[in-house]
Amino acid sequence: SNCPAPADGLAPSKTCHTFSTVNCGCIYSNNPSFLSCHRLQESLLSSSSGYSNYRGVLNWCVVMLVLSNARLFLENLLKYGILVDPIQVVALFVKDPYNMPAVCLVIVSNVFVLVAFYTERRLSVGCFSEHFGLLVHSINLSVILCFPVAVVLMVKSVTPVGGAVALGVYTILFLKLYSYKDVNKWCREMCYAKARSLGVGSQVTYPGNLTCRDLYYFVFAPTLCYELNFPRSPKIRKSFLLRRLCEMVSSARKSRFSQVEVVHVPTIASKDMDLSRMVEHLLRLAVPNHLLWLIFFYTFFHSAMNFVAELLQFGDREFYRDWWNSETVPYFWQNWNIPVHKWCLRHFYKPMLKRGVSKWAGQSAVFLASAFFHEYLVSVPLKMLRPWAFLGMMAQLPLAWFVACFLRGNYGNAAVWISLIIGQPFAVLMYVHDYYVLQHREESAGVGPD
């Protein structure tokens, strides 16, 4: 007469809940569902389960990356001893440490910031007409794009890495000052023929924002879109800062090891070889190159940007969205780099639509501009004009069409990943191959640098 073992499984199923309250007896023999410990359900990893919490898998990737690098570090330490050479790191940026053109270029960029600032000041008090202001801004922005190109191409001592960093800084500055000019123009248009009003509460209003301090805050803030009142975080969290700093330091060490692998391959790849060997080398290059890109992504878009944002108490930390889940190619391009995507939408695509350009033409224009900047940031530092970055961007169009037509869900996601893992090193291989061939030819002709 005493109650038998409940015999339910782990999860208290609905039928089991009533177990302790009802009378035991042969009634259960007619309805032995309380003996059950199984339910109709799918496995979590089946796509039909709809389950998607894989935070642990991300942690796994980080742990694996750290452990493999620890092993490589130990192996190198045992084989060669300590090899860290800070001079070598500096040599990546400058060939002659006493003549650092890249650093000078970055310092000179302040001139363009100040030109934009004083132009806006003049415009706000009416000293410059709108047309003259636009002319000054246009000249200023064009010089920002052309001046570093001239310097990088003419000064021999600029290394590819130093040149790329300098060009990157100038490109960012170009986008920022373009946004600054646009927003201030919108403010003037709104206040057109009205009396200026002072700030309400803590909010800054139009002419009040035209201070050097405000502009430099924007220049250093991790965003490309100017705004009069950025959202601010309440305080600087010291532990957050410290963690981001540690991430940046350890990423720099990790990327050093992957770099070695990436840099060593092309010397082999430059020799003649058949297709299967070519494919094998491409795959061998693909994985470290991809890991390097992922480390770069995390270090730059998460650690570094959050670090700067925390220091400046900049509130909007959306520097990327969930591009890792992208099931279509456009989703990836719209979500991996939010600052640039935001800028393109706000200052390029929407104004074009407003002027009556069709959606399709607008998208193509954004795409072409993006391809141009990719090419600009790669060709100029390497001092050779090759269409690979441009073609790589263009290849996204048929790829996007293919993925959208034929692949859904996890298969689409896998296709996007494969295009990232394989496509990128293909372009990189092309550039590095050409660069090595060019250098080799120059050296054998006796006109090589150094």
Next chain:
Amino acid sequence: SNCPAPADGLAPSKTCHTFSTVNCGCIYSNNPSFLSCHRLQESLLSSSSGYSNYRGVLNWCVVMLVLSNARLFLENLLKYGILVDPIQVVALFVKDPYNMPAVCLVIVSNVFVLVAFYTERRLSVGCFSEHFGLLVHSINLSVILCFPVAVVLMVKSVTPVGGAVALGVYTILFLKLYSYKDVNKWCREMCYAKARSLGVGSQVTYPGNLTCRDLYYFVFAPTLCYELNFPRSPKIRKSFLLRRLCEMVSSARKSRFSQVEVVHVPTIASKDMDLSRMVEHLLRLAVPNHLLWLIFFYTFFHSAMNFVAELLQFGDREFYRDWWNSETVPYFWQNWNIPVHKWCLRHFYKPMLKRGVSKWAGQSAVFLASAFFHEYLVSVPLKMLRPWAFLGMMAQLPLAWFVACFLRGNYGNAAVWISLIIGQPFAVLMYVHDYYVLQHREESAGVGPD
């Protein structure tokens, strides 16, 4: 007077929604929030964002695994040509293909299934008393555990892999028949002194379940807990079956390559060496060993079990839960192997609690039983008794305490991963090291097998 560019960012923020409906003018200069394109928010990868959808990262892992294996495959093909040798695969299981003791052992296991079946039949009609039935079952279950041990230890031609498979089959059978005996006993206890009732609708009731067909369905079903009426899936999906089959085939190929790496290391490791070299070898072994375990997990717990379940229209596909997110050690052990965990809870832990054993003692007993079976499945096939698997399980206790006390959230999760990646190969290294040393000694003494 016409409305200026909205200048909102991507996401239509709340203030932007009203833009097109209100009058434009200098009122915005007082309240220029519509110019804003930034919101106060955290980055997705920050743990404070609470975001956890990383399905894409899982796909990334799969793509990386496939690509690295494709590269390795191509490299091996280029170096050595096609090396697939089905005889070698068979040789893993049996040394003499015409004398397959492991296969015979598995076939013989049917005897024990039939003994359990006829005992239950007798018990149901009252031919056997409860006590005699329990005695027969106890003897049967003990023989199931001891008989294969005797065969594996005495028959020379059983290889370690063949022995492990046979012992695995017998262990599973032991757990299944224990559950069968328990559930039938519960049914009898419920119907004690009552008239037997026939099945209601499609549900099977107690003595009606005692058919050979029902028992063999349970023996082949991917669960260890017997139930009179398993939930059934409505139909066999052919595409699902095909996908699981492809996964199993490709996993088998993948694991072959990782195996090579795992097997090659211990031959080096068996020589004397200093601590830093030992750590380096451990780390070198850890990654392929861990990948092998992950491939095994996916192949066995997802592909194979789902394949069998689909064939048998077995409805409950919960073979694992989200152990990859486990932030504590117990959470991992409770969620990575649901069939065993379910069995332990239903047939071991809960009955003990019912008999008045304390919770703590019950948990320790489950833990000890688990450690015993780990040791049983490793020591016997290798024909050497070493405490490494047992100690490995026991080391989980201080680890669990440490993680629970000092680590939270993602750090706890990382600690669980590290214990998996490092702890497992440590035990494996111990066994393989001892096994090689033993074999080497036997061979040099001239008494080695073959």
